[in-house]
Amino acid sequence: KKLVFGKVDIDMIAGPSEILVIADEGADPSFVAADLLSQAEHDPLASAILLTTSRSLLEEVNQELEKQCAVLPKKEIAQASIRDYGRSIVCDSISECIDFANAIAPEHLELCIGDPMAYLSGVQNAGSVFLGYYTCESIGDYFGGTNHVLPTNGTARFSSALGVDAFVKKSCFLHYSREAVIQYGHYIETMAEEEQLQAHANAVTVRLRNGK
Structure with missing residues (x-):
């Protein structure tokens, strides 16, 4: 993409994969761990972050990460990603989790909580948002229909997923009397x-x- 940019337009220069999961006490730790690993297996530089209001969930997710990662074909990559760029943080409330997520502006944001629609309006910075316990990021990758080309490295603060408008060329017109x-x-x-x-x-x- 860097080689052709300037002769033609490109969508974006995307960095390592990112996922940030916000989970409440009702989330299944095996779901959360699987979703974190779904991005960690991409690249040792991928980031996988868990924000939760439940310390017990955090501990169970960490156990699941070890168990699930051990049997992955790309376990060395996933382990390096989790070790170097993975984080698990307990927050006081889901609203605080949302504020944290907006500051990070992740490529993929999962609201793995009981009532995701109640908090969706607070999400300002994310490439793609996955709502509810059963909407894993993999659905967006392969089947759900949302675009898979997403801003990374915090650029979701000012840019969006690839869409039809990215292929539309525009001109401005001005007339003063x-x-x-x-x-x-x-x-x-x-x-x-x-x-x-x-x-x-x-x-x-x-x-x-x-x-x-």
């Missing part, structure tokens, strides 16, 4: 002169002086 230039031209002159771009200002000035 003589009267509009007379009314607003001095503002444009002032801003151009402030930037020390006198030729920019002159393009307006000649129209104010000589316009017919």
Whole structure:
């Protein structure tokens, strides 16, 4: 993608895979562990983060991670990812988990909680959001229909998943009448002169002086 960018447009330069799971006390620890490993097996640099309101769930998930990881064909990759870029954190509330997730802006965000719709409006920064105990990230990868090309490395703070609009080329159009230039031209002159771009200002000035 880097080689062709500039000759053609590209969607984005995506980094290592990321998943952040927010789980409450009702979540199944085997589900949560499996979902974390689904991204950890991609790359030793992949990140897999658990935010939960339940310390007991956190401990059970850690046990499940060891058990499930041990039988994975790519267990060395997954183990390195979990060891170096995995985190499990207990928060005081689901709202605090959401705030934490917005700061991280993960590629994949799972709301593995009993009432995900009650918290969805609080999610501001995430590439793709998976709602409820049964909506694992793998569904989005292979079958669910949401796009699989997603912003990583915190870029979900200002960018979005690949979509149809990424393939649409747009142009801007502008028309000012003589009267509009007379009314607003001095503002444009002032801003151009402030930037020390006198030729920019002159393009307006000649129209104010000589316009017919």
